[in-house]
Amino acid sequence: MKLVKRPEIEAFLAKPQAPINACLIYGKDRGQVLERANLLASKIVADPKDPFNVSILTDSDIDHDPARLDDELTAQSLMGGRRLVRIKFSSEKATLDKAIAASLKAHAAGEFNPDAFFLIEAGGLGTDSALRRQADNDKHVASIACYEDEAGDVARMTRETLQQNEVSLSPEALDIFVARLPRERGVARQEIERLCLFIGPGSKRTLDAKTLEDFLGVEPEASLFQAAQDAFGGKMKPAQAALRRAFAEGEAGTDAVRALSGHFAKIRLIQTLIGQGIGAKEAAKSAGVFWKQEAEFLRQVRSWREDVLDPIARELIETDKACKSTGMPDLLISERLYMSIAGRAKRLGL
Template sequence: MILSRRPDIERFLAKPDGQVRAVLIYGRDAGVVRDRANLLASKVVERPDDPFDVALLTDGDLDSDGARLEGELAAQSLMGGRRLVRLRLTSEKVSLDKMAAEALAAHAEGRLNPDAMFVIEAGNLGRGSDLRKAAEKAAQAAAIPCYEDEPGDIARLVRETLAKDNVALSTEALTLFVARLPKERGVARQEIERLALYLGPGSGRTAGPQDLEDFLGVEPEASLADAASDAFGGRLAEAQASLRRAAQEGEAGPAAVRAMGFHLGRLRRTLTLAKAGAGLQEAAKASGVFWKNEREFLRQARSWTLDDLDLLQAEILNADRLCKQTGSPDQLIAERLALGIASRAKRKGL
């Protein structure tokens, strides 16, 4: 069965259905996948880190010993309680996907140890995945897709995590902090814990927006804007560095592609205004170019043409389409796009 609605997922994780023997939790956000798997594990066994009741396997274990997974699922708990078998898949190997699917199907049917719970954590599985199909089809299994957190989910996570250290944020500060957090939950959680240390654990402090100025520093989006400007300016190494910095801050490939499209749009508007008779500097200001970036932007505007931008627009649209395909290497797509733009800029003398 498929559990895709948030209330259904939360209800199941809080009180797992006793008839379900296998649960597949998958999605692009590894942090959400891991959090949900940990919560489920805590409901299945009293001590999720106890090696007598819990077996934890990875891709490497399946690669080195193909029979081990079914062996662990058939084994009984050494302490007499319920047994938990966890499998963490990070590889996209078709052979491992198929192996896990076969084990899930067998276990869901009760052919192994019917009292054991099988929990699988996986990445962004496509519809063609055998493992995903098996979990969705089996009556005694559940498939839980994980999507990016909504702002409300992140806000709740921030409040709950900070409360453990007896610190808090005002409503305005919370809104600001949530807007600036990385999208990936694991990285976001690290930032929240870092904020708790910054505010002083146990201090009882409630911070306002002004208290976060030094902590927040430069906006993550600035890295993407820098990457786009560097690409159109022919500085490939700098563009790649900015893209990777943005990725560490939680900005994925699609956002990077959009940033390059936004920069192209400003160049197009500037050149269109200049063609209509406006001065280049006046046109740049009318296009919203920040004064600190004006000199570099004007350097680029003197080299790129509207025909050049028309050709690049098609490439950016294609990159954006590719990024939205299931399982796409979106960060690599963004870096390849930046490489292509920077190479053209170099040929123009930039």
């Protein structure tokens, strides 16, 4: 059974009730998947790390021992009370997807321990996934998709966290901060909590835009955002300087590639929205571009032709893999891509 609207998702996670005895939480935003799964687990059992009432499996466990999952769903709690069977599914194997879907169907039908709750965390499952189809269509299973947070979602999360810590941002400062945040839930929450520590929890202090800019200006993440913008803007030396500043502050090659990917995605999104008839300024706003960066973004959007921009998508993936697996210095690998993009931008007239 799909849960789509935020209120119904939050109500279920806060108080899961019968007849639902299983839940699939999936999506590319793995931070949001984990956050929601942890919240739900805490409502099912008193201690989600209790080895007597909680069983945590991975897709590798099921791959090596196909009967393991059904055995865990059948097992009774050693200490009495409700049992949680939690699986972290990240494999792309169709056979595993079907096997877990079959176990989910059987458990939802009451074939295993009725006091067990089956919680599945997965990545971005496509519509061809047997597991997703089973969860979407079974009234005893909650199916929750986790999409990237929109700017409004991030702003709401920021305000709520600041309020809990008895600090705040001015309206202009909030706009600046939200525009800088990544849309991946786990990373964004870490940045918000770090900001709270900077302001001073319980201080009741309100940070203005100037003070916030000073704070962000020395953040490694800010250096990467600037480096990515400079690279796509054809500013080779500033891009290299910002990139090396971020490296000196502890950022890795994979972080640098992620910053490029985020900038690339915004350019493509704005181009798509404009192609659909939406005005350039409105498209930039919808893509989460901060108003002070709007002119530069739109300049790049106009200049980057599709035939030159699209190949970069594959290069971003290949560079990310190379940073993680080749054993070569990841900083040099990512810097080479930055310089390559800056060179192409200059040839486009940027």
